[in-house]
Amino acid sequence: MPKMKTHKGAAKRFKVTGSGKVTAKKSGLRHILTKKTTKRKRSLRQTTVLQGKDAQNVKVLLPYL
Template structure:
């Protein structure tokens, strides 16, 4: 039988925090930043939690069933 590998994209994008929750980076902070306000860019730099309906799929990609 072949080896099961984790999805490398999911491995780079998600980190686990306490209580089995998963954190992720927010989008829209890669380019075209000159027209965005400083307040908006600052809020986009914080981490966010993954919604509970997506946790099952992410754990499946990371082979953590």
């Protein structure tokens, strides 16, 4: 059986922690920022842990991470 290929687009966007959780950057910080509060924009800078089916789907795309 041949080696599985890593999905390079997903590899650039997601990271798997040592315990196996998938982290990703939060969305919504690219444009239309004037109507968002400073507190909201500050929280969007942090990464988040994906839950449930989202994390499972990413792990399929990243077989060796």
